[in-house]
Amino acid sequence: MIESARQVDNSLTGMVALVTGAGRGIGRAIALELASHGAAVACCARSLSEIDEVAALIESTCPGKKRAAAIPLDVSDETDVKRAVAKTTEIFGRLDILVNNAGIGVFGSLESLSVADWDRVMAVNTRGTFLMCRESIPHLRKQQRSFIINIASVVGVKGYPNQSAYAASKHAIMGMSSALAKEVQKDGIRVHAICPGGVDTDMVGDARPDLDRSGLIQSEELAEMVTFLVTRRGKGVIDVLHVRRDGNTPWV
Numbered sequence: 001m002i003e004s005a006r007q008v009d010n011s012l013t014g015m016v017a018l019v020t021g022a023g024r025g026i027g028r029a030i031a032l033e034l035a036s037h038g039a040a041v042a043c044c045a046r047s048l049s050e051i052d053e054v055a056a057l058i059e060s061t062c063p064g065k066k067r068a069a070a071i072p073l074d075v076s077d078e079t080d081v082k083r084a085v086a087k088t089t090e091i092f093g094r095l096d097i098l099v100n101n102a103g104i105g106v107f108g109s110l111e112s113l114s115v116a117d118w119d120r121v122m123a124v125n126t127r128g129t130f131l132m133c134r135e136s137i138p139h140l141r142k143q144q145r146s147f148i149i150n151i152a153s154v155v156g157v158k159g160y161p162n163q164s165a166y167a168a169s170k171h172a173i174m175g176m177s178s179a180l181a182k183e184v185q186k187d188g189i190r191v192h193a194i195c196p197g198g199v200d201t202d203m204v205g206d207a208r209p210d211l212d213r214s215g216l217i218q219s220e221e222l223a224e225m226v227t228f229l230v231t232r233r234g235k236g237v238i239d240v241l242h243v244r245r246d247g248n249t250p251w252v
């Protein structure tokens with residue numbers, strides 16, 4: 001009964017995704033995963049060599065017409081964001097899926113943080129997500145169904161010592177996502193937030209050197225969850241996905 005009610009279309013063929021922070025870690029896995037389901041992917045980050053490598057990998061492994069482009073940008077820079085979104089639609093002709101994944105961590109006790117530390121994490125994580133959404137919505141609105149996936153964090157709903165700036169930036173993303181989802185529902189744009197616990201990437205090594213990395217969530221698992229969100233059909237809508245490490249405390 002449940003199975004027949006659940007209609008899943010795994011094909012993203014014909015759809016175009018823009019993934020920020022696609023050069024490594026979670027964003028790289030998401031870019032590769034969406035491409036493997038048929039989407040064309042604009043791979044965006046600051047390090048051109050990294051996004052070039054991801055775009056080349058997609059082009060070499062996924063058949064079809066042009067399937068990937070490396071588009072460098074700093075998500076905190078309004079001009080860069082405008083240019084990158086325009087470039088994506090110029091190359092691929094449309095935009096269906098925006099994945100706001102680019103992010104940085106600034107860690108240390110609140111007393112130790114400088115104004116520059118605070119501003120940097122808010123500029124990348126929060127302003128970057130805002131700018132990417134603002135510039136993408138006019139294109140997303142043209143599709144019958146389109147998606148904004150904001151990679152927040154468990155730190156978007158909880159707080160940990162030495163993560164006050166990062167937590168503030170991720171709580172802001174959760175508030176923005178909730179408000180935006182209501183604004184654009186009428187346009188057929190679904191806004192989803194994903195709140196992962198520790199994922200085995202470079203970032204987590206810096207933030208939580210105490211964690212045993214063997215127990216961390218794999219980037220590919222999150223990428224599969226993004227695919228799940230953008231391929232679901234039906235009446236039920238998932239607003240927030242909370243993803244904890246296996247063995248960590250359930251339901252908090």
Ligand SMILES: NC(=O)c1ccc[n+]([C@@H]2O[C@H](COP(=O)([O-])OP(=O)(O)OC[C@H]3O[C@@H](n4cnc5c(N)ncnc54)[C@H](OP(=O)(O)O)[C@@H]3O)[C@@H](O)[C@H]2O)c1
Nearest residue numbers: 021023025026045046047074075102103153198199201203
């Ligand atoms: N790892 C975790 O445990 C974890 C848990 C929950 C949530 N998250 C979130 O997941 C996202 C990805 O994290 P990750 O662990 O994969 O980190 P990562 O391995 O450090 O990768 C971060 C990506 O974001 C890009 N980026 C950073 N600043 C940018 C900027 N100003 N403009 C454009 N791109 C920028 C980086 O490329 P460049 O440096 O080349 O620009 C890189 O491609 C982040 O938003 C993070 O907060 C991570």
